[in-house]
Amino acid sequence: MSDRDQVDAAERVVVDQPETQSLLGLLMRNILADNMADDTKYARVRDLVADIQVQASDMVVTLRFAGGTLTIVKGPSEKPRARVRGGLGAFLRVATGGGVIGPVLAGEIAIGGNPFVLLRLLPLLHVASEPGH
Amino acid sequence: MREFLEQLLGTENVLHEPEDMAAYREDFTEVEPVDPGLVAFVTKTEQVQAIVRKAGKQGMPVTARVAGTNIGGLALASEGGLILDLSRMNRVVEVNADDMYAVLEPGVTQQQIKDHLRENDLPLTLGFSLAPPYTSVALNALMGGLTNRSLKYGDQSLWISGLEVVLADGSLVRTGSWALSDSAYGLVPFPDLSGLFIGWVGTTGIVTKVVFQLWPLHPLNKRLFILSYGIKGTYDAMRRLCRTETCDDIGGLSWPSAKMMLGVKRPHPEPAAGDPIFFLYVDLTAETVAEMAAKEDVLRDVLSEVRRGGERFEAPLEVGELVKVNPGLAAFADFPTDLEFLTSHGGGGLTWIGTYGPLSRFAEAAEAGSAVMARRGFAPLIVSRPMRGGHFGVLRLISIFDKKDADEVRRVRELNLELLRLLQARGFIMYKTPAWAWKELAPKIDPGMLSLMRRVKGLLDPAGIMNPGKLGLD
Numbered sequence: 001m002s003d004r005d006q007v008d009a010a011e012r013v014v015v016d017q018p019e020t021q022s023l024l025g026l027l028m029r030n031i032l033a034d035n036m037a038d039d040t041k042y043a044r045v046r047d048l049v050a051d052i053q054v055q056a057s058d059m060v061v062t063l064r065f066a067g068g069t070l071t072i073v074k075g076p077s078e079k080p081r082a083r084v085r086g087g088l089g090a091f092l093r094v095a096t097g098g099g100v101i102g103p104v105l106a107g108e109i110a111i112g113g114n115p116f117v118l119l120r121l122l123p124l125l126h127v128a129s130e131p132g133h
Numbered sequence: 134m135r136e137f138l139e140q141l142l143g144t145e146n147v148l149h150e151p152e153d154m155a156a157y158r159e160d161f162t163e164v165e166p167v168d169p170g171l172v173a174f175v176t177k178t179e180q181v182q183a184i185v186r187k188a189g190k191q192g193m194p195v196t197a198r199v200a201g202t203n204i205g206g207l208a209l210a211s212e213g214g215l216i217l218d219l220s221r222m223n224r225v226v227e228v229n230a231d232d233m234y235a236v237l238e239p240g241v242t243q244q245q246i247k248d249h250l251r252e253n254d255l256p257l258t259l260g261f262s263l264a265p266p267y268t269s270v271a272l273n274a275l276m277g278g279l280t281n282r283s284l285k286y287g288d289q290s291l292w293i294s295g296l297e298v299v300l301a302d303g304s305l306v307r308t309g310s311w312a313l314s315d316s317a318y319g320l321v322p323f324p325d326l327s328g329l330f331i332g333w334v335g336t337t338g339i340v341t342k343v344v345f346q347l348w349p350l351h352p353l354n355k356r357l358f359i360l361s362y363g364i365k366g367t368y369d370a371m372r373r374l375c376r377t378e379t380c381d382d383i384g385g386l387s388w389p390s391a392k393m394m395l396g397v398k399r400p401h402p403e404p405a406a407g408d409p410i411f412f413l414y415v416d417l418t419a420e421t422v423a424e425m426a427a428k429e430d431v432l433r434d435v436l437s438e439v440r441r442g443g444e445r446f447e448a449p450l451e452v453g454e455l456v457k458v459n460p461g462l463a464a465f466a467d468f469p470t471d472l473e474f475l476t477s478h479g480g481g482g483l484t485w486i487g488t489y490g491p492l493s494r495f496a497e498a499a500e501a502g503s504a505v506m507a508r509r510g511f512a513p514l515i516v517s518r519p520m521r522g523g524h525f526g527v528l529r530l531i532s533i534f535d536k537k538d539a540d541e542v543r544r545v546r547e548l549n550l551e552l553l554r555l556l557q558a559r560g561f562i563m564y565k566t567p568a569w570a571w572k573e574l575a576p577k578i579d580p581g582m583l584s585l586m587r588r589v590k591g592l593l594d595p596a597g598i599m600n601p602g603k604l605g606l607d
Contacts, residue, residue, distance in 0.1 A: 022405040026395035058407030
């Protein structure tokens with residue numbers, strides 16, 4: 001990666017107001033940043049403009065895609081294009097390699113809104129095998 | 134004194150220039166820095182004896198220390214006094230695997246003993262405190278500190294089965310069975326003279342060897358995290374789990390600790406809406422898979438029982454899975470650990486009101502303490518663990534601050550005073566007590582006990598050279 005790419009990768013995920021950010025947002029930051037540093041995965045969302053609302057138990061964050069950057073914002077979105085809701089344990093299982101279809105069919109994870117937007121998000125939610133690659 | 138020390142130890146083992154002694158003049162806390170006069174590195178008991186005799190003749194105060202990380206200024210010298218650095222007195226003198234005890238010099242660190250036992254294939258452990266790996270095992274125990282075996286076995290001082298101590302006149306004593314037997318199996322049947330040196334923060338003698346009882350290390354280990362949405366539920370679960378006698382360790386940590394592990398240097402005093410308020414970590418160990426499964430069943434049953442009372446928890450999560458998601462949580466994956474986030478926040482300041490008290494009052498004390506901390510602009514960082522089967526526990530209200538900001542230092546001193554009074558009013562007692570806190574405690578201590586402490590101190594240190602000013606008795 002060139003120096004320019006390295007700087008870009010570091011700026012692709014931003015946490016809004018970290019001192020007051022939700023625990024969910026902080027937990028998600030690492031996975032999202034590692035995956036967004038992967039140019040192949042990043043290419044799939046670079047042009048995405050959307051709010052995706054994620055709720056784990058009572059914790060709610062909005063993943064705001066715009067201008068090639070993903071900003072993790074505390075709280076719900078006024079106009080989410082997609083929504084994901086479930087227990088924290090279910091999300092962790094998805095993140096650590098479990099598929100998402102099973103938890104959805106079992107009712108552990110509920111999805112709503114534009115499924116195609118969610119499909120673009122999905123690769124960013126798995127723990128990267130080699131971050132930044 | 135300097136010439137004497139240099140002749141005894143070699144000039145390379147004596148510090149006298151202020152810039153060389155800078156690391157010894159202050160600690161993490163808001164306690165005022167103190168400039169020592171000399172720092173001496175010792176490696177042998179005979180050196181400690183000679184130095185103490187000389188210091189006694191000259192009336193020079195002596196403060197012994199290893200890492201100096203206690204939160205309370207207890208390892209700071211008296212002005213112009215001598216610091217006896219015991220960090221190089223670090224031999225694992227003996228490990229008796231059959232009778233499960235180890236003889237350690239005071240400089241032996243947590244990581245060192247862990248490595249030693251592992252390298253020698255000994256399935257034994259001393260447990261580990263939350264202090265960094267480079268801190269002294271012995272000094273933690275001598276100050277009544279705890280480890281991740283304290284739920285089962287009490288504070289670490291209870292595992293001491295013998296001491297070797299240099300008294301203020303330079304004489305050497307042994308306590309415990311090894312004063313007579315070739316086996317350092319325990320303290321009984323002698324009167325417990327070890328108690329003259331435990332909890333006295335070096336004001337009655339300098340300990341040069343500690344015999345520790347070791348505990349079995351089981352082959353299967355699991356650490357589980359349970360996010361909790363209420364303080365009451367957290368401590369209800371903690372107390373109920375204690376009664377099942379299935380856990381090796383239980384920790385209750387408030388939400389700022391999770392955020393700090395995840396990279397937020399100074400969390401806001403209020404939690405985010407919807408966030409869990411506490412997390413419990415539970416350590417389970419077992420000899421067999423079936424035993425581990427049975428213990429996990431007990432844990433789930435306890436959580437279900439507490440949930441039926443209206444409390445909310447997430448399902449238990451294995452720490453390994455959490456660390457995969459965010460490596461910042463690795464700080465809690467294995468012990469000993471370095472909770473760097475407590476001091477690497479730029480301001481460098483770390484202080485707490487750390488107390489022991491009755492577990493039945495933890496919820497109320499944690500609620501009240503959290504409210505005070507938030508009102509004063511500090512995130513309510515709380516660490517709590519039950520000890521000795523749940524008879525009591527440790528409740529620490531922790532504050533981080535900027536040591537270079539005089540106003541923040543003032544605010545944290547005011548906060549600590551208010552928290553100390555709040556907890557004391559609820560029956561909690563500060564451990565590893567800083568000198569400033571003794572002024573609050575001493576007037577309330579049973580006069581007979583205080584008088585006896587003064588008499589013991591006077592008997593063992595008539596010249597008053599042993600870490601003076603640290604126990605509120607001077």
